[in-house]
Amino acid sequence: MSRLARFSRLVVCSAGFLLLLATPSLADTIYTASLDGSTAGTASAASGTVIFTLNEAATEVSYVVEFTGLEGVETGAHIHNGAPGIFGPRFHTFLFGSPKVGTWAVGEFEVNELEAGRVYINIHTEAYPGGEIRGNLEFSAVANEAVSWGSIKALYK
Numbered sequence: 001m002s003r004l005a006r007f008s009r010l011v012v013c014s015a016g017f018l019l020l021l022a023t024p025s026l027a028d029t030i031y032t033a034s035l036d037g038s039t040a041g042t043a044s045a046a047s048g049t050v051i052f053t054l055n056e057a058a059t060e061v062s063y064v065v066e067f068t069g070l071e072g073v074e075t076g077a078h079i080h081n082g083a084p085g086i087f088g089p090r091f092h093t094f095l096f097g098s099p100k101v102g103t104w105a106v107g108e109f110e111v112n113e114l115e116a117g118r119v120y121i122n123i124h125t126e127a128y129p130g131g132e133i134r135g136n137l138e139f140s141a142v143a144n145e146a147v148s149w150g151s152i153k154a155l156y157k
């Protein structure tokens with residue numbers, strides 16, 4: 001193998017390794033939700049998305065919550081405990097505005113509820129005090145299943 005070919009392989013493998021370092025751990029778990037009025041039981045046309053990343057130790061969730069088109073002024077936004085269609089108590093309160101980016105420290109109970117599908121996001125407004133848009137979090141994937149070190153090495157065999 002020529003020096004150029006070895007160098008090229010090294011550069012590509014290094015780039016793949018750096019990609020892995022810049023993404024969540026292979027054991028991080030991703031949960032997602034779509035926010036909409038129908039899920040909240042309203043006629044609102046507002047919409048949004050939620051991405052939760054539960055860390056490998058199951059002690060912290062990193063989140064991104066984005067939405068647009070609210071009919072009323074936002075008065076609150078929370079992570080709630082409750083099955084789809086059921087109202088429940090608050091787990092965590094977000095700051096106002098979109099996007100909402102941050103972390104939430106979780107314990108065993110919160111993780112069990114998340115895994116069981118009993119966690120939802122609710123955006124409250126003046127027009128809909130009970131919540132204008134809602135999204136029920138669902139398991140999406142274990143982060144980077146498709147981008148593992150083995151899959152990168154397999155490209156160069």
